[in-house]
Amino acid sequence: MSWEDEINELKKRESLAEKMGGKEKVKRQKDNNRLNVRERINLLLDKDSFHEIGKIAGKATYDEHGELKEFLPSNFVMGRGSINGRKVVVGGDDFTVRGGAADASIAQKQIMAEQLANEYRLPLIRLIEGTGGGGSVKSLDMDARTYIPGNPGWNWVVDNLSTVPVIALALGPVAGLGAARAVSSHISIMVQGISQMFVAGPPVVKRVGEDLTKEELGGAEIHSKNGAIDIVVESEEEAIEITKRILSYLPSSVFELPPRGKCNDDPKRKDEWLVKAIPKNRRKVYKSRKIIETIFDKSSFIEIGKNTGQSVVAGLARLDGWPVGVLASDPYFYGGGWTTESSNKVTRFIDIAETFHLPIVHLVDNPGFVIGLEAEKAATIRHGARALTAVYQATVPWCSIILRKVFGVAGAAHMNASRVHFRYAWPSGDWGSLPMEGGIEAAFKSDLEKSENPEELLKEIENRMEKVRSPFRTAESFLAEEIIDPRDTRKLLCEFANLAAPLRTIGKTKFGLRP
Numbered sequence: 001m002s003w004e005d006e007i008n009e010l011k012k013r014e015s016l017a018e019k020m021g022g023k024e025k026v027k028r029q030k031d032n033n034r035l036n037v038r039e040r041i042n043l044l045l046d047k048d049s050f051h052e053i054g055k056i057a058g059k060a061t062y063d064e065h066g067e068l069k070e071f072l073p074s075n076f077v078m079g080r081g082s083i084n085g086r087k088v089v090v091g092g093d094d095f096t097v098r099g100g101a102a103d104a105s106i107a108q109k110q111i112m113a114e115q116l117a118n119e120y121r122l123p124l125i126r127l128i129e130g131t132g133g134g135g136s137v138k139s140l141d142m143d144a145r146t147y148i149p150g151n152p153g154w155n156w157v158v159d160n161l162s163t164v165p166v167i168a169l170a171l172g173p174v175a176g177l178g179a180a181r182a183v184s185s186h187i188s189i190m191v192q193g194i195s196q197m198f199v200a201g202p203p204v205v206k207r208v209g210e211d212l213t214k215e216e217l218g219g220a221e222i223h224s225k226n227g228a229i230d231i232v233v234e235s236e237e238e239a240i241e242i243t244k245r246i247l248s249y250l251p252s253s254v255f256e257l258p259p260r261g262k263c264n265d266d267p268k269r270k271d272e273w274l275v276k277a278i279p280k281n282r283r284k285v286y287k288s289r290k291i292i293e294t295i296f297d298k299s300s301f302i303e304i305g306k307n308t309g310q311s312v313v314a315g316l317a318r319l320d321g322w323p324v325g326v327l328a329s330d331p332y333f334y335g336g337g338w339t340t341e342s343s344n345k346v347t348r349f350i351d352i353a354e355t356f357h358l359p360i361v362h363l364v365d366n367p368g369f370v371i372g373l374e375a376e377k378a379a380t381i382r383h384g385a386r387a388l389t390a391v392y393q394a395t396v397p398w399c400s401i402i403l404r405k406v407f408g409v410a411g412a413a414h415m416n417a418s419r420v421h422f423r424y425a426w427p428s429g430d431w432g433s434l435p436m437e438g439g440i441e442a443a444f445k446s447d448l449e450k451s452e453n454p455e456e457l458l459k460e461i462e463n464r465m466e467k468v469r470s471p472f473r474t475a476e477s478f479l480a481e482e483i484i485d486p487r488d489t490r491k492l493l494c495e496f497a498n499l500a501a502p503l504r505t506i507g508k509t510k511f512g513l514r515p
Contacts, residue, residue: 009068013056017073021096029096034172034194035236037077037092040127043240044090045081052079053116054109072097074106075130078113080122083244086252089117092127095172099130111153118156121253123165125243128182129172151177157184162355162512165250169239170195170229173214182229184515186352187246187304189231189239190220197223224307227344231304245302249316249323250356255506257357263321265297267494274486278404278428285331288313288363291403292328295490296361301326304349309342311335311370314349319361319490319497325353325396328363329403337370338410340378343387346413350390351513359397359500361493362415368408388413393510397500399423401489402480406431424484424492429471431480440465 020026020036029036035043041050058073075097080089091113117124160166161184168185170178174197182188182197190197198205198218205217223229233239251258271294278286292301296317303315311333317326327346329336338346353360369375369384391413400415400423411431415423441448444461451457467473474480484492 016071017055025096037094049082057106076109088123090125093129095129114156117164118160126168128170128174128178131176131178164253167243175201188229190229192220227308254508257504258323260321267320268491270487288328288330305345309345312342312345320494322497325358325360329365334370335367336365337367339370340380340383343383346387347390350394354394354509357504362400364402364414365404366411367405369410392416399496402429404428424482425480426486
């Protein structure tokens with residue numbers, strides 16, 4: 001007696017599953033310049049490391065003798081594998097099978113992917129295309145009934161945000177539940193031109209009076225600017241490559257520490273141009289990303305959310321091999337002042353760093369919250385206060401480098417003032433409750449009105465106040481702990497990273513990331 005016949009049946013069904021939606025649908029996917037789900041998984045994972053789960057799950061039809069006649073696999077492929085030797089869970093939508101719609105899905109496969117990542121503490125990669133198992137009117141016709149939506153298994157989606165790294169790649173049109181899965185992640189990625197995301201697609205939106213293309217309704221430009229998507233790339237291959245890079249900065253779960261990478265960059269390296277990096281004319285801007293690229297390990301910076309909240313730069317980098325979170329001001333936008341969008345960006349990024357035990361380095365040039373009618377309409381102070389709260393809730397090691405301006409409530413949010421002030425100021429530092437420019441006339445209004453030569457008096461006051469604002473005066477009172485040569489910044493930050501490394505602690509934070 002042998003089970004050879006059953007094993008042959010198993011292999012037959014596995015072979016049918018590998019055909020996905022059939023030659024015509026697979027060709028259509030290729031003609032639309034998109035990889036299919038199995039090609040994506042092969043690119044993402046180490047060679048021959050994919051262990052698929054539920055491969056032969058799907059919908060079968062049988063002849064009158066009970067023999068398999070046709071087989072359509074589930075439109076969700078999932079399992080475990082390795083990325084650079086580290087185990088991960090991956091789940092991907094198969095758009096060749098009913099466009100990823102609910103009437104071809106088996107919800108338990110998605111749920112198991114989330115639960116497996118959660119309970120075995122493994123990073124989760126979502127490859128999303130279509131509705132991601134969401135609703136389809138055709139399924140209502142097939143079932144001859146409707147239902148009350150419930151999103152089964154969403155508890156795992158929520159808990160994973162405080163347990164394991166979750167990276168979502170939107171790799172085609174993504175709608176409904178698929179869109180919710182994309183943004184319910186730590187890092188979300190779209191591909192320019194082939195990815196779109198929306199709550200409901202163009203045919204549904206047209207019914208409410210808006211006739212738009214997929215790109216007009218939910219292209220990468222829209223969602224990278226509104227903050228729904230963190231990173232936009234030019235190809236699927238680039239999306240997969242940056243996914244691998246991001247994972248190298250993060251632990252497999254919150255019960256581990258971020259791994260140290262190799263460092264071929266001298267921690268004591270000095271770059272002479274830094275002494276001229278900040279213009280002496282305070283009205284002139286400079287490129288903060290150039291400073292970031294210089295003081296952190298070479299080519300280690302990965303920017304997150306580049307197109308949203310642009311007065312703040314956020315991302316991951318390394319110092320002497322240690323992964324850290326980076327926040328920086330960009331004076332090209334609002335002079336580095338915080339808007340509603342940039343405040344939200346700060347809050348979300350701190351949540352990610354706190355969740356995965358990443359020390360934070362903050363390069364500060366912040367004139368305060370952006371002011372004016374539009375800022376008030378956007379509730380800047382409420383969102384800014386949330387960002388300030390996130391700063392004060394953070395427990396990871398924190399180092400601030402004051403490059404130039406630190407003013408007002410937003411400026412004060414450069415670090416938690418109740419913790420040890422592990423910070424350094426460059427000689428270009430300029431701080432206070434509010435900028436002197438524009439404030440002198442108000443403060444000395446009475447004197448200027450009484451003066452016979454108000455212009456001369458104003459100039460005299462400005463010269464006097466210019467000396468008062470010197471960072472050395474602040475340092476005399478130990479209100480600025482250390483003023484440093486900018487060329488020593490990398491050396492001091494690498495020391496910080498090495499001091500911080502043993503202070504990092506594993507485990508869940510008091511709260512997880514809220515998408």
